[in-house]
Amino acid sequence: MALLEIRNLTRRFGDNTVVDNISLSIEAGEFFTLLGPSGCGKTTLLRMIAGFDEPDAGKILLDGVDLTGVPPEQRVVRTVFQNYALFPHMTVAGNIAFPLEMANTPKSEIKQKVDEALEDVRLTGFAARYPHELSGGQRQRVSIARALVTRPKLLLLDEPLSALDAQLREQMQIELINLQKEVGITFVYVTHDQAEALALSHRIAVMNKGNIEQLDEPTRIYSYPRSRFVADFIGTCNLFDGTVTQIAGDTMLLDVPGMGAVKALTVAGVQVGSKGTIALRPEKIQVSAEIVGGVPDENHFDGYVKELLYMGGVTVYIVETEGGVRIETLLANSAIGRPRFFEVGDTVDVAWRVDAGHFLSETGYV
Incomplete structure (x- = not known):
């Protein structure tokens, strides 16, 4: 059984159908990317998986459990945002520890878990710094560490590298690939950047106007597009x-x-x-x-x-x-x-x- 199953998911805003009867499955340990232009529905789909938005029809199953009506904080899912969303008044350690404190994790365990999360994202020694003392890439790594510290079953990443310059973005892509392999957590990644999707993903769902045009491995999507849209959009x-x-x-x-x-x-x-x-x-x-x-x-x-x-x-x-x-x-x-x-x-x-x-x-x- 797949870790995440999306069945006939639909979301409308007025007369506009943003996500149109989408079904897909994502396996445990997979780096899965939702790729498409602005307005294609990829972020809305991600928000529904996270619980920030509710579908008009369809189901989202995580490990066979229907997430309909389950609030975001009760889902074993974490989200990394484009703008980092760090607390500026907290240190790096404080930001990473926050979800553990909200989950009433014993204080004796928190430091060890924070240290492990910092090691995961290669920021050991940065615990006492504040977000304004970090580079953009370092702030994004803190955001990822905070999302990973509770060891969720699913990590959602919404255009996490789009605010970075080209050189730093390429470096972070390599770090994301290595990190995903090391922690073994399923990543669902949203981007409009075709090269980024091809470089990072095990599989890609190319979206257009609320539908999935093609779902396949990167090499298949690039070499054997199934529609004119995919051929024109990818590369x-x-x-x-x-x-x-x-x-x-x-x-x-x-x-x-x-x-x-x-x-x-x-x-x-x-x-x-x-x-x-x-x-x-x-x-x-x-x-x-x-x-x-x-x-x-x-x-x-x-x-x-x-x-x-x-x-x-x-x-x-x-x-x-x-x-x-x-x-x-x-x-x-x-x-x-x-x-x-x-x-x-x-x-x-x-x-x-x-x-x-x-x-x-x-x-x-x-």
Whole structure:
């Protein structure tokens, strides 16, 4: 049995359905992420799990126990907020000890538990400091320690790293992964940051307009999106709309306006005349100065570099075909003494294998 089960959960605000009949299960020890744009319902779903908001329909079961009507303080669930929510007049030790005191934990046990929580988040020696004496990352770690000190079955994290700068956020991501492994507590994490979700999670639920578009492992969601929304929202993706004109064995042809015939892998359920989209990640496209052709398992299109964006380790190239279609690709800047390979205006050939593109039907992934 799963640790957390959400069954047909719905939440409305007036005529607006924010969470629409969602069902999912989360296993014990899992790092599970709710990912989506602002307004998709992910935070509302988290608030209902925490008990800060009540659903209009459905159930939330923790270890088989229905949490409907159970107040937040009586749930074996703790929440870490974006703004830390620390008491400024209390020391680090006082902040962490607070939930233990509210639970009438014997004073003889509190110090040991606080010390263990500080060790968990690598803040041993910071017990006597006040929140204003800490960095943003340290304050967030105190917030996490306070949530973990009672050893809840479930830790909810609502955009906990969004207030941190990029370098500190990356460092905290690594610390969160290690911490979750060490304490073994189930994490349910809310974020709108796709890269963060891919880096942290065992599984991700991609949400859109109150629904789950796809629930899967990060590699599956990135490489095999099940809808146009997921393909477009997760990372960067070229999306070529077209109509299937031919199916021959493992390969089918699509007529894409501005490009012509594009090869893709044949997928079950698709027929000649079916409309759909080829989703193609930039890193799966090869760019070369020489116009190449005749390779049976590759697509080749010639064009010129319309724009480029130098990003240090890689350069993003926007290549425009003769038909006016823009194709985004990227190359690692690995050549010694040469920061990038092409300049704006250069003629290039772009190519990708037939199995590099991912076909999406008009109704989603086939």
